[in-house]
Amino acid sequence: MAILKPTLLAALASMAATTQAQSTNPSVGSNSKAQGATDDVTPSTGPNGSEDWLNTGITGDGWTPPFLALSDVLHITLDQFYSGIGSPCAQYDTYFQNASTKYTIDPVILAVIAMQESSCNANAGGPTPGLMQVSCDNYPNGQCTDSIQDNVDAGTNYFKSQLDAAGGNAIQAFGAYNGWFTAGSGLNGGKGLTEGSPCSAEGRANGVPQNLDYLHQVLNGWLMGLDVYGGDNWIGTYKCDQSCADGSKC
Incomplete structure (x- = not known):
């Protein structure tokens, strides 16, 4: 039996992981x-x-x-996200939907940012607290609040401002x-x-x-x-x- 080198083993493991991940997610x-x-x-x-x-x-x-352009970015649907890895974010859907309407950013983008930043933990602490993990400068009146909607709005406001500054x-x-x-x-x-x-x-x-x-x-x-x-x-x-x-x- 041939012995595979560690580098080859790592490559094969990576390929196997890739195939498995692709097979369980929407194309x-x-x-x-x-x-x-x-x-x-x-x-x-x-x-x-x-x-x-x-x-x-x-x-x-x-x-x-x-x-x-943000409109050209490919992504799964919000329902697909919530039914998969984004399930912790589903409880905050109302907040994402409200911010989406206010700032015209697709709610799945907002849910994904929250998942990446805090694993959709509204109680995440640190200098940039909450779901969206942005500084208090982005909140209404430039001050952090305990409102989840304020937090989502702050994160959405910051993302939208950076999108506008970057010409889309x-x-x-x-x-x-x-x-x-x-x-x-x-x-x-x-x-x-x-x-x-x-x-x-x-x-x-x-x-x-x-x-x-x-x-x-x-x-x-x-x-x-x-x-x-x-x-x-x-x-x-x-x-x-x-x-x-x-x-x-x-």
Whole structure:
């Protein structure tokens, strides 16, 4: 019996996980407007474009987000999300629907953001509390409240503001929600977010290193109905513990 090398074993395990995840989630189809798009989700590609495309510039002179309109982003339906990995979010549907009406953002986008940010835990704490995990500056009157609707509205308001500032570019808006920045922001020597910035002295001074898997995980993971925090954590190629202690890239 031949002995498989560890690298081959890892590759086979990844392939098996990919196949299993695809078979249990609705088919969405690849986005013809996104470069490197594939019908199936793999560790580095998916229906909304490849990770390399979403992360354009990360390995060079800084993040230069390609353009993808929010209306062109592929995703499963809200019912599919609630009946699958997004089941913890279903109890907050009224809040997502209200914010959707107010800010004209699809409620499934809001539910996915809440799932990614807090696992849909309205009691999540920290400096950016609640479901949407945004700063108090985005609340009515710039002050945090105990209202779940205020929290969802604050997160939606912030996402919409970033979408408008990016000229409708969903990739840039999703990145901004996670603290990504482009050239001209004044950070990282005036460059956009780079592969080395999360764990640089400046990167550490500005908080927890940003996960460079983020865009791929959101656009090709959560929005496809895959559990990025659970059995589908193989999605993405930048793996680290976000403490900069393990020597890997975030």
